[in-house]
Amino acid sequence: GEALNDLGMLITDPVKQADTFQELAEIHYLEEGNWEGAVAALNNALDLQPNRIAAFSRIEEILAQQQAWRALEGNYLRMIKRMPNENLKARLILWKSVGDLYYRVLKDPAGARVAYEVVVHKLDPTDTQAALTLAELYALERSTAPKALPLYHKVLETAEDPAVPARKMVDLYLALEDHERAFCALSALVLMRAANDVERNALQMLLKRAPQWPKRRLTDELWRRHVLHPDCRNSLAELCSIIYRGAPHLFE
Numbered sequence: 556g557e558a559l560n561d562l563g564m565l566i567t568d569p570v571k572q573a574d575t576f577q578e579l580a581e582i583h584y585l586e587e588g589n590w591e592g593a594v595a596a597l598n599n600a601l602d603l604q605p606n607r608i609a610a611f612s613r614i615e616e617i618l619a620q621q622q623a624w625r626a627l628e629g630n631y632l633r634m635i636k637r638m639p640n641e642n643l644k645a646r647l648i649l650w651k652s653v654g655d656l657y658y659r660v661l662k663d664p665a666g667a668r669v670a671y672e673v674v675v676h677k678l679d680p681t682d683t684q685a686a687l688t689l690a691e692l693y694a695l696e697r698s699t700a701p702k703a704l705p706l707y708h709k710v711l712e713t714a715e716d717p718a719v720p721a722r723k724m725v726d727l728y729l730a731l732e733d734h735e736r737a738f739c740a741l742s743a744l745v746l747m748r749a750a751n752d753v754e755r756n757a758l759q760m761l762l763k764r765a766p767q768w769p770k771r772r773l774t775d776e777l778w779r780r781h782v783l784h785p786d787c788r789n790s791l792a793e794l795c796s797i798i799y800r801g802a803p804h805l806f807e
Contacts, residue, residue, distance in 0.1 A: 569603045576600040577610055590621050594630070605637040608645070615652075624660050628653065647678045651685060658692065668692045668699070675706070686710050687720065694727055703727060718749035725754065734761055 566572040576599040584593035594617060600610045611634055618627040631653040638645050654670030657663040671689040674682060686706045693703035704727060707720040714720055721743050728737035741758040744750040750758070773781075775796070779788055799806055 573600040573603040573607060573610075576603070577607075577613075580610075580613065584617060590617050590623075593617055594626070598630070598633070601634065601637060605634075605639070606642070606645075624656065628656060628661065631656065643678060647674060647682075650674050650678060654688070658688075664692050664695050681713075683710055683713050687714075687723075690720075690723065694723070694730075697730075700727060700731060718744060718747055721747070721749070722754075725757075729757075734764070737761065738765070 566575060576596045580593040580596035580600070583589040583596060594614055597610045597614050597617075601607055601614075604610075611630075614630050615627065618624075618630065631649055635646065635649050635653070638649065640646070650670050650673045654667045654674065657670060658667035668689065671685060671692060674685045675689045679685065687710055690703040690706035690710070693699040693701075693706070704724065707724045707727070710720045711717050711724075721740055724740040725737055725744065728734070728740060738758065738761045741750065741754055741761065744754055745758060783792070
């Protein structure tokens, strides 16, 4: 292993040098059981050639086997710094991977939000699944939950199954006690024929709480008391009202 490492340092051709470091990594890991040395050698190869996807995939594999999740986090961030800005596809995969690591493994939703904000707001605003994941992360805390709603509305237009974001909107509007919008989202589920029994019952309960339809016309007194702006409730407004009823053509 040491001889191969020394050889790698002496080789001037970057491709051959990177090949040597990759071979050294396998010796460290498979023959010596030295996973840290293997990762270091693979990083040497990637420093020379950042587009060596196989080398980074091997780092992911080794660190996942060792359950060295914080080391994997560091290597993701190191790889993002290496990757040229123009390699959009690779950067997108890396940011989503680090977001999933934070969310699913490290149980760090704040870190996951940051990663997925980069994906959705900077790298690929058309990625429906990433937008759904970011909305799900926002919805975890009441302070950030309102940020999820515009994402669900946007995804609703492009999702293969619009019932998925519609159902998320129902849950979120109910959690935020916005019953009118929850009613609208539930109605959408019913119209899509995607509502389950619980959702249909919830819609009926909200219907019972809805204001009753008016049974007669508003009188002048009801207009003044409940509809007109306070600034319009004065003697001049009443005089104009009398003139309008007597000579409406003057207001045309």
